[in-house]
Amino acid sequence: MNNLKIMGNPLPDMPWEERPAASREIMWRCSANPIIPRDLLATSNSIFNSAVVPFKKGKYNYAGIFRCDDTNIRMRLHVGFSADGLKWDILEEDIRLEGADPEVGTWVYGYDPRVVKIEDKYYVTWCNGYHGDPTIGVAWTDDFQTFHQLENAFLPYNRNGVLFPRKIGGRYAMLSRPSDTGHTPFGDIFYSESPDMEFWGRHRLVMKPAPFEKSAWQCTKIGAGPVPIETSEGWLLLYHGVHGTCNGFVYAFGSALLDLDQPWKVIARSGAYLLSPRESYECMGDVPNVAFPCATLHDPATGRLAVYYGCADTVVGLAFGRIPEIIEFTRRTNIL
Numbered sequence: 640m641n642n643l644k645i646m647g648n649p650l651p652d653m654p655w656e657e658r659p660a661a662s663r664e665i666m667w668r669c670s671a672n673p674i675i676p677r678d679l680l681a682t683s684n685s686i687f688n689s690a691v692v693p694f695k696k697g698k699y700n701y702a703g704i705f706r707c708d709d710t711n712i713r714m715r716l717h718v719g720f721s722a723d724g725l726k727w728d729i730l731e732e733d734i735r736l737e738g739a740d741p742e743v744g745t746w747v748y749g750y751d752p753r754v755v756k757i758e759d760k761y762y763v764t765w766c767n768g769y770h771g772d773p774t775i776g777v778a779w780t781d782d783f784q785t786f787h788q789l790e791n792a793f794l795p796y797n798r799n800g801v802l803f804p805r806k807i808g809g810r811y812a813m814l815s816r817p818s819d820t821g822h823t824p825f826g827d828i829f830y831s832e833s834p835d836m837e838f839w840g841r842h843r844l845v846m847k848p849a850p851f852e853k854s855a856w857q858c859t860k861i862g863a864g865p866v867p868i869e870t871s872e873g874w875l876l877l878y879h880g881v882h883g884t885c886n887g888f889v890y891a892f893g894s895a896l897l898d899l900d901q902p903w904k905v906i907a908r909s910g911a912y913l914l915s916p917r918e919s920y921e922c923m924g925d926v927p928n929v930a931f932p933c934a935t936l937h938d939p940a941t942g943r944l945a946v947y948y949g950c951a952d953t954v955v956g957l958a959f960g961r962i963p964e965i966i967e968f969t970r971r972t973n974i975l
């Protein structure tokens with residue numbers, strides 16, 4: 640691992656705390672958690688499952704798309720900005736999408752966004768209500784003010800659409816998780832590619848839930864989390880796994896390494912979780928026992944990683960780790 644190479648732009652000032660002296664965990668929580676309270680907006684019931692990226696604008700160094708459910712419990716996407724990645728100014732107005740084909744640009748609801756910079760544009764993917772059914776919406780922006788909506792990537796029902804940060808084999812690449820209309824009791828991760836961000840195909844299976852006796856936290860369903868991170872060992876993917884317990888679903892997250900050129904080929908997959916709901920803000924809220932990662936920031940030179948995750952479908956938490964240690968953990972606890 641001495642020769643490990645981590646891709647990405649330098650981010651030396653990213654949010655960071657060292658592992659507490661008493662901790663033996665691979666990932667540890669931010670002492671300021673939850674970093675975003677549920678009522679940051681005048682009309683927000685909850686703010687969670689949200690995505691951030693480095694983005695310079697005036698005093699700000701980061702931008703994000705936030706899932707803000709309002710007090711009607713309508714799922715909406717809002718833009719936010721931050722100087723330090725910890726304290727966020729989220730706009731009260733939800734985002735408006737422009738330019739879509741009229742058949743597609745009929746906003747119903749949007750949730751669980753991801754954001755990625757590919758070449759000179761920021762692409763947002765989210766779970767988009769199309770005639771009331773979930774599929775993967777896509778839009779791009781270069782200023783976090785105007786969002787240009789493209790075609791939905793897939794047919795309903797689908798969730799957890801996560802783009803790779805560059806073309807692979809000359810095509811855009813996306814992970815997704817075909818689902819049902821509701822609280823899906825199954826879920827595999829698939830890979831799809833597109834020459835133009837409009838037509839998606841060449842669908843490949845990446846991973847199914849794990850056998851219960853090998854790794855129960857991911858035995859019911861799984862879904863891609865943040866945008867994969869390119870390293871010389873493969874794409875580092877954090878993904879959520881769900882365990883259907885006698886008291887309902889429990890959402891934790893772990894890690895996998897995917898082949899760089901054929902990312903549907905899994906090199907290693909963690910049998911142990913990286914983080915599982917145990918703090919009060921992860922176990923108490925609108926949906927108890929949910930840790931749902933949607934974004935990371937990382938600094939290639941130091942290997943520092945910060946993971947933004949939704950907690951109990953109510954607030955946003957932040958956890959830290961080191962990419963080389965997470966790769967080593969993924970291989971050490973590999974269940975393949």
Ligand code: BMA
Pocket residue numbers: 688750751822823890926929931949952
């Ligand atoms: C999933 C999505 C997520 C949510 C999770 C737990 O199906 O709705 O937004 O965090 O369930 O409720």
